[in-house]
Structures are given as C-alpha cells and as structure tokens.
Amino acid sequence: MKLLRTLPKVLKFLPSDKAADARTFMMSFQYWLGGSPENLESLMLMVGQDYVEPIKSAMVGKEKVEMEEPVVLPDKAIWHPVAPDIVFENNAKYFEWYNKEFAPDA
Numbered sequence: 001m002k003l004l005r006t007l008p009k010v011l012k013f014l015p016s017d018k019a020a021d022a023r024t025f026m027m028s029f030q031y032w033l034g035g036s037p038e039n040l041e042s043l044m045l046m047v048g049q050d051y052v053e054p055i056k057s058a059m060v061g062k063e064k065v066e067m068e069e070p071v072v073l074p075d076k077a078i079w080h081p082v083a084p085d086i087v088f089e090n091n092a093k094y095f096e097w098y099n100k101e102f103a104p105d106a
Contacts, residue, residue: 024050030070036086042067 024046031043046067048055077087078094082102088094 020050027067027070030072034071034073036071036073038068039071042070 028043028047031039031046045065049059049064050056071086073087074089077089078091079087080094080098080102083097085097088097
C-alpha cells in the first residue's frame, strides 16, 4: 500500500503518456479501495476526463478538474451510519463518541 500511495506523486513528474496512464491506474486503484462517496466521485471525474471521448473532447482548451486526494481508510475500523466521521480507528474512539454524543443516556 505504501507503493500505491507514493507512486502517483513520483509519476506526475514523468513527461510520458505511459507515466500518465500508470498514474491514472494507481490513482484509480486508490480511489476504488477507499470506497467513500468522495473517492468514487473523484474516480469517475478522473477517468471521465482522461478516457471518455465526449468528455475529453468537451474539455479541449480547458483546464482539467483537480481531484481531491484519495480518502485513505484504515484496514480495520468501526463504522456507524450517523457518526460525523467516516470511521473510527479503534474501540476507544467509537465508545467515546457513542457515550458522549450519540447516546449519553445509554
């Protein structure tokens, strides 16, 4: 995973079409693995403006849309549908939120 996170930063400095394709592949993989709505939106925007011909031709002479950096989710986490954060990295953070904010009377 470290390679996936650092390679796009290096590849953007290479002036080759192959490097651009490799960078797009690595970034799309990171967006896909993240799985958040923000990541999926950035994935669709990035792939669309690089490879979908109607979108690509409409962007001629215009700057590309800058994508957000991928939201990196931990390998293990706790998710709650009404929590303000995407995930909790450990039990302590989850129970602190649950007991103080979500259900203090529980």
